[in-house]
Amino acid sequence: MTDYVGLTWDHPRGRNALAAAAGDLGDGDTLRWEVQSLEGFESAPIDELARRYDLLVLDHPHLGDALATDSIRPLDDLFDARQIDEWADAAVGPSIASYTLDGRLWALPLDAATQVSVRRRELVADVPDTWDDALELAERGLVATSLAGPHAFLSLCSIAVSLGDDPGRGAVLFDRAVALRALDLLTRFSTNAPAGTDSLNPIGLLDRMRDRGDIGYIPLVYGYVNYASPVVVFDRVPAANGRIGSTIGGTGIAVTRRSEPSPALLAHLRHLLGDQAQRGFIPAHDGQPGLRTAWTDAAVDAAAHGFYSRTLSTIEASWVRPRLAGYIPFQSAASALVRDAVAGRRTADDVLDEIGERFAALTATCLQEENA
Structure with missing residues (x-):
């Protein structure tokens, strides 16, 4: 027994x-x-x-x-x-x-x-098909982004995947041009977000969307079936040239x-x-x-x-993160760096340089341990 x-x-x-x-x-x-x-x-x-x-x-x-x-x-x-x-x-x-x-x-x-999109039906009637469609909502102050904890980095990765990248599948984490564009999109989505949403985890964001109604759309947030209703609608994420990006x-x-x-x-x-x-x-x-x-x-x-x-369709196309020893603290540190860039505290190039250096050090350490 x-x-x-x-x-x-x-x-x-x-x-x-x-x-x-x-x-x-x-x-x-x-x-x-x-x-x-x-x-x-x-x-x-x-x-x-x-x-x-x-x-x-x-x-x-x-x-x-x-x-x-x-x-x-x-x-x-x-x-x-x-x-x-x-x-x-x-x-x-x-x-x-x-x-x-x-x-x-x-x-x-x-x-x-996986990360999906979610909207309040009375504020956003139709799901945006592309990042440009979603940006139009952001300019109207209807968009919040998932930035707390590891989610800023995960959102960056998902946008990069939709733009054609495959982060972490080689020695270099990101294609620099793609990562710069993805970080710019994430920053633009976050600029006019309702106050205080940047500190909320996915559960907090969904609670606020349901209870306060001041968030019209979140382009990337982990789906929670418990929040689905006739008012709160989960759907596919925006695509770039028909390609979906989402982190499972x-x-x-x-x-x-x-x-x-x-x-x-x-x-x-x-x-x-x-x-x-x-x-x-x-x-x-x-x-x-x-x-x-x-x-x-x-x-x-x-x-x-x-x-x-x-x-x-979003979960079927979702991206699998690297599974390396030490990845979890790397992900936390990378997300904090992404928040610095989004908030304008550091330049995008500086942040991507540091994230890339941290990832290279992580992969080098794992390789040394495998060969030891």
Whole structure:
């Protein structure tokens, strides 16, 4: 008999379904979930958490540190190849690919999310198709941008992807000309934003859009199905020459090295990733499923006011961040630098120089450790 403990993030989307499904797993095993803030989820040291919990809900950029510290178990040691292949085929967008590294799967894509756009229907009737369309709204003071925490850097990356870049896939993080254009767009979007929105995380921005109604449109923000309504409408992001740019997020469940998962616990995890739970139990308990069958289910979509059908093309085209040891603190530092540029405290070239130098140092360190 084992009492397992998991850690998830403190929002209805992150906790309600997991808590409702937990409890007695059978064979005398139990599972309970504790929570941490969104900021903790985005930045807490993974090795420290892995020493305290059996299951961790994490984002794919944590994998670099998790593998470097040998904190989590490869799931192909726990589930057979046929099961993993089924999940890979069923997952929406690159959600399962984002948790696959060195040819092995390290987390189960319970929840799928990416940056999408959102608007208040009475203020912005039609979704902007291009960045130029979105800029027209910004000039009218209707646009807020997601800049708090890591999100300034992630928004910059998403715009750069739409402009044709593939950040971090080589020794150089950005194509400089593309990054300058992307940073200029992000700055222009932020110039006339409603006061105080620059300090809000995605949950705070969506709360404000829903409750105060002074934000008409956010071009890039992580989608939360819980906020979808006839008034608050999630949709695709603006494109450049037809190309969509969005940085995938979502969450996966990892099994830590401290855990000795029983057949009952593994059966519970299979249930959470099963088609029935993903199309029924998870949405009914405020969750955001990770399987394409749920995203394309007409009843699930109707209950979510079109959230899934309107954002499916964006998540299918989304970009996967680098998964390097040390990436999480790099991302935090890079985001602070982007905020400096957006606020006019530093020049765009200076900021991009420093971000590029930090990324080059990060990749060099990882290469040295691999060769050691």
